[in-house]
Amino acid sequence: MPEVLHTPRLTLRMPRPEDAAAQVAAVHASLPELHAWMAWSHEPHTLDHARANLERAQAAYRRGENLRLIIWNRDETEMLGSTGYHALNWAVPKAEIGYWIATPHTGRGYALEAARFLTEYGLDTLGLRRIEIRTDTLNERSARIPRQLGYTLDATFRNDDVAADGSGRLRDTFVFSVTRQAPP
Numbered sequence: 513m514p515e516v517l518h519t520p521r522l523t524l525r526m527p528r529p530e531d532a533a534a535q536v537a538a539v540h541a542s543l544p545e546l547h548a549w550m551a552w553s554h555e556p557h558t559l560d561h562a563r564a565n566l567e568r569a570q571a572a573y574r575r576g577e578n579l580r581l582i583i584w585n586r587d588e589t590e591m592l593g594s595t596g597y598h599a600l601n602w603a604v605p606k607a608e609i610g611y612w613i614a615t616p617h618t619g620r621g622y623a624l625e626a627a628r629f630l631t632e633y634g635l636d637t638l639g640l641r642r643i644e645i646r647t648d649t650l651n652e653r654s655a656r657i658p659r660q661l662g663y664t665l666d667a668t669f670r671n672d673d674v675a676a677d678g679s680g681r682l683r684d685t686f687v688f689s690v691t692r693q694a695p696p
Contacts, residue, residue, distance in 0.1 A: 513573070513576065513579055513638070515573075517581070517629070517633065518586070519625050519626065519628075519629045520586075520625070521585070521586055521622070521625060522583055522584065522585065522586060522592070522622060522625060522626060522629075523583075523584040523585070523586055523587075523588050524581040524582070524583060524584075524595065524626060524629070524630075525581060525582050525584060525588070526570060526573045526574075526580075526581065526582075527566040527569040527570045527573065527580055527581075527582055528566060528570060528582075529563045529566045529567050529570065531562075531566055531582055531591065532559050532562035532563040532566055533559060533562075534582075534590075534591035535557075535562045535565075535566065535582070535591060536557050536558070536559055536562045537591070538591045538592070538593065538614035539553065539557045539562075539614075540557060541614050541615055541616055542612070542614045542615040542616075544615075545615050545618075546612065547676070547677060547678065548651075548676065548677045549612075549648055549651050549654065549676050549677075550612060550676055551674075551676040553676070554676075554678065576600070576602070577600065578596070578597075578598055578600065579596050579597040579598075579600065579607075580594060580595075580596035580598070581594065581595050581596040581626075581630075582594055583595055583611075583613070583622060583626055591614065592613055592614055592617045592622050593611065593612050593613035593614050593617065593622065593623070593626075594610075594611070594612055595609065595610065595611040595612075595623070595626045595627065595630060596609070596610060596630075597609060597630065597634065597638075597640075597643075598610050599644070604641055604642060605638070605639060605640050605641055605642075606640055606641060606642035606643065606644070607634060607638075607640055607642075607643055607644075608643070608644040608645065608646060609627055609630050609631065609634075609643055609644070609645050610645075610646075611623045611626055611627055611654075611657070618653075623654075623657055624657050624660060624661070627645065627657050627658070627661060628661055630643075631643055631661055631690060635690070635692045640692070641691060641692055641693070641694060642689055642690075642691045643689065643690050643691075644666075644687055644688065644689045645657065645658040645663060645688045645689075646685050646686065646687050646688070647685070647686050647688075648675070648676070648683050648684070648685060648686075649668060649683070649684040649685065649686050650683070650684075655686055655688075658686075658688035658690075659688070661690070662690065663688035663689060663690045664688065664689055664690070665686060665687070665688055666687045666688065666689050667686075667687045668684055668685070668686055668687075669684060669685040669687060670684050671683075671684065672684060672685040673685060
């Protein structure tokens, strides 16, 4: 997997420890929105925490275990969010695409552009046979993306997890997928 990928408007890049300040700023600018949907957002987000997080993410990327990508504007002057291939199983081969966009940059189609690129790249270049996108059923904005990309809603898992919003309620999860048969 290359360390840097480009879409028409975005640079998707392997995490680097030197991205810590940009990550802290993007997360802090987005905490109210992230708290509703992302459990990890309730953890501390200091510069040291971010640097350690990015070091672990970079190491996992290099091992091919979790291919997290930082979303930047095309010239890499502003961090816009994060995406990548998670829950990888190279034996199948399959992955899950996740994404979040920093609040000041939402509503511009960046998550859709990144997910479209990763879907096509995963199927056409990496040879993935199944790609999933999972969303909380209440996260309508996130669930729009796999629908717009032609993913199939495979299932709704009831009481699948604890909601990320800290309420303690159980959440339901949509599981969308796109598949491709192995070549003959």
